[in-house]
Amino acid sequence: MIKQENKISIIGSGFSSLSAACYLAKYGYEVVVYEKNKTIGGRARQYLNDGFTFDIGPTWYWMPDVFEKFFADFGKKPSDYYKLEKLSPAYQVYFGKNDSIVIPDNFQEICDVFEKEEKGSSKHLIKFMKSAEDNYDIAVKDMVYKPGVSPLELISFKTAVRLSQFFSTIRKQVRKKIKSEKLIQILEFPVLFLGAKPSNTPAFYNFMNYADFSLGTWHPVGGMYKVIEGMSKLAKDLGVQFKTNVTINSIEVDESNKVSGMQVNGERVETNLILSGADYHHTETLLPTKFRQYSEKYWSNKTFAPSSLLFYIGFDKKLKNVCHHTLFFDTDFDEHAKTIYDNPSWPEKPLFYASFPSITDDSFAPENKEAGTILIPLAPGIEDTPKIREKYFNIVIERLEKLTGQKVRDSILFKESYCVNDFIKDYNSYKGNAYGLANILTQTAFLRPKIKSNKVNNLYFTGQLTVPGPGVPPSLISGKVASELILKTRK
Incomplete structure (x- = not known):
């Protein structure tokens, strides 16, 4: 019989919660997961409509080694739960009408693409990627698995010799040698997964470029929700219980602060x-006020990763001149970024991203049809109305048609939108943010909100607002780190 002190309640069922649930069950705890929505997965749920399938949340599968490491901790492999395909090409970036660069699925061909765009740039890219690989080995194989308890976690010989990279930025590093604005944008793009501007992101984070160009872009057949299903099956096999359609109204704390x-x-x-x-x-709002660690002022002063306006669209034909992942960088990135981080507002000329998974995977759409997801990054907390959503839908559809040289509007069978208000309603997300806290220098590691509450002895946190930060792989890691800290502090 499991002792009362070995029973753990987990709130939420996203990637970090599922990860933690598996580890805690493995350690011998009785784990119950409580999810407010009708299906598990947190932000990584599915939307189904008339034979079409859409991943509501994450659509990129990067850093496959992190997923492999997670499942290996339980004597399993990703292939025990889902099938992975490496995307070839990885993605496409549009800079203007009929003006795009396609990123291949191997580094040598990427070098060729760079050389064709700017003579001599491949030499600089190779050097840049060597630095990125070294940083990946330090960060993803070591640093991100620390609980963010002390600044000493970041201090080692390897980080000491790279100290200058923490005080320089991705933007400065990329622009030292590369002159082509197109290539610069491609190299700056991966840090958007960290939820911050390249001008505010430490140069050390170039390890995201290694994840992009060397580890590649993958697709779980059936979509990202197949990863959720795999993790939940593992959790259930380990004895984890799930309760859906439940609302946590409050958390009770006794006189001993437990x-x-x-x-x-x-x-x-x-x-x-x-x-x-x-x-x-x-x-923390579920707690009595005196047990909350962070004030409203604290949260309002933090730099959040973006929210998003998303459209899930069913097309009555196959689309041309697009890839599974397609980025539209035909407008000024810096101007768009200002509306997210400096002056929260709707962008006049937004950059946007589109995913067409049915190009790769027939399960996403009926035959001869296309499933498309379009995403515009936005400042959290801005006004969100049906009228505004419709305005921006028209903007991105017109741009999509113009840039790719095809008519698509008349082939739209349906569309569904998702924005700030939905993130708040479905996930209780602060100001409707989509990706948590940005990974800027002042919000890294021990400077992020703590995993263990310092006011309630047996309350812990995991996910994108704590260590290590935004993204699916970091969320898997966050679950492991939180579970290990629980194990350590409960002994």
């Missing part, structure tokens, strides 16, 4: 340890 229970759908549930993978700010 969690004693939760109000779940209006009924009290006893628990003596909570790990929240839900929005950090929202979770």
